[in-house]
Amino acid sequence: MRRDQSELSALSRLFSATVFRELAKQGHSQLAGRLLSQSRLPQPMNSSLTLSDVLDQAFQALKVSGCRDEYVYRSALINKIVLGRHSLRTATVLNELRAGRCKVDAAVLNGTSTAYEIKSERDSLGRLADQVENYRNVFASVNILTSSVHLKHVLSTMPEDVGVMVLTDRYTLRTVRTPKNLPERTSPTTILESLRSNEAASVLGELGIRAPSVPNTQLREALREEFSMLDPIAAHGAMVSTLKRTRSQYDLSSFINRLPPSLRAAGLATKLNAQERARIIDTLNAPAATALHWS
Template sequence: MENRTTQLAALTRLFSAAVFREMAKKGRSALFRRLVAETDLSDRCGTKATVGDAFDSAFNILKIAGQRDEYVYRAAISHKILMGRHSLRTASMLNEFRAGSCKADLVILNGTATVYEIKSERDSLARLANQVENYKRVFAKVNVIASDAHVDEILDTVPDDVGVMCLSKRYQITTVREAVDCPERICPLTVLESLRAAEALAILKALGISAPQVPNTQRHASLRVLFADLDPATLHVEMVRTLKQTRNLAPLDDLVRELPVSLQAAALSIPVRHTDHSRLVEAVHTPMRAAMAWS
C-alpha cells in the first residue's frame, strides 16, 4: 500500500508546473527523471516510448476513478468543454482567477463567463458554500464538477441556480443540473477587484466612460466610484469581451497541437514563454532511454 501511495504521488507530481517549466526552459527535466524512477512507467511504456508516451501512460493511471486529482478534472474540462464544444480561437480560459475572497479553479469565456469549481476525490466540500457565493458576484454561470461520490452532497449544499456536473468513471462529463445564466446578480465592485487595472480601464472605455485623470495612487479609488454605478449585466458583457482579448489562448493553439493529450491542460494553465515552446516540444519527443539520463 505504501509503495502504491508513493507511486501515485510521483505520478501526480509529473504534471506539476515545476516539471513542465523545467522542460520548457532547459529541454530536459531532472525532476521528471527522478519521479519516473519512483514508478513503473518505464516498464509500462516499452523500449520505443518517448517522454510524451510516459506522460500519457501516467495520466491514464491517474484518471482512474478514486484517485483522480484536480489536474485530471482540469484536463477533462479543457478537452471536453473548452476544445470540445468551443476552440482556442473563439473562447478563452482563466485559471486560478480571483473572485472575492476566493480563487476560481477554472473559468471559460465564450458568450458568457462560466466558472467551474473542481471537487476531486481528494477534496473536501467544507468551503464550497462560501466559494459559490463569491463566484456568483463575478460570473454569470457557476458550476461545480465532481465525482459520483460527491454529487448528492453538493446538490444538498449549493443553491438551485448552481450547476452540478459529474466526471464519470469512464472519464465523461455529464450534467446533473444545469447552471442558470444570471449576469444581473454580479457585483461590479467585486469584478473590479478581479481585474488588472488596464482591463478595468478598457471596460470603461468600451462603455464610453472616460478614465479618471488622477495620480496612480488614487486611480483604484476613482475606479471604484465609476464601477459602483455600472449596470451588472452590461458590465458582464464587456468583462467577457475584454478578458477574451487580454487572456487570449489562440497563440497557444500550435503548441497544444504538438503536445500529447495528457499535457495539453498544462500548456493552457502554466505560463511558458513563446521562445521556449520549441524546446518543450523537443523534450516531449525525447526517447525515454535518453530522458532517463537527464540531469
C-alpha cells in the same frame, strides 16, 4: 496494475507546474527523471516510446477512480469542454482568476462567462459554499465539477442556479444540473477586483465612460466609485469582451494541439515564450528512456 500511494504521488507530480516549466526552460528535468523511476512505468522502456507516450501512460493510471486528483479533473475540463466544445480561437480560459475572496479553478469566456470549481474525490467541501458565493458575483454561470462521492452533498447544499457536473468512472463528463446564465446577479465592484487597472479602464471605455484621470495611488478607489454605479449586465458584458481581448489565447492554439492530451491543461496554465514552447515539444518527442538518466 495496483499502485501504492507513493507511486500514485509520483505519477501525480509528473504533471506539476514545476516539471512542465523545467522541461520547457531546460529541455530536461531531474525531478521528472526521479518521478519516472518511482512510478513503475514500463522499465526498461521500449526504445520506440517517446516521453509524450510515457506521460500519457502515467495519466491513464491516474484516471482510475479513487486515484484522481485535481489535475485529472482539470484535464477533463480542458480536453472535453474547452477544446472539445469550444476553441481557443473563440474562447478564452482563465486559470486562478481572483473572484472576491477566492480564486476560481478555471473560467471560460465565450459569449458569456462560466466559472468551474473542481472538487475531486480527494478534496474537502469545507470552502465550497464561500467559493460559489464569490464566483456568482463575477461570473454569469457557475459550474461545480465533482466526483460521485460528493454529488449528493453538492446537489443538496448548492443554490439551484449553480450547475453540477460529475467526472464518471469512465472518464466522461455527465451534466447533473445545468447552470443558469445570470449576468444580472453579478457585482460590478467585485468584477473590478478581478481586473487589472488598464482592463478596468477598457471596461469603462466600452460603456462610454472616461476612465478617471487621477494619480496611481488614487486610481483603484476612483475606479471603484465608477464601477459601483454600473449596471451589472453591462459591466459583465464589457468584462467578458475586454478579457477575451487582453488575455486571448488565440496564439496558443497550435502549441496546445501539439501537446499530448495529458499535458494540455498544464500547457494552458503555464506562461511560456516561443522558444520554451518549441523546446518542450522537442523534449516530449525525444526517446523516453533518456529521461531516466536525468535523475
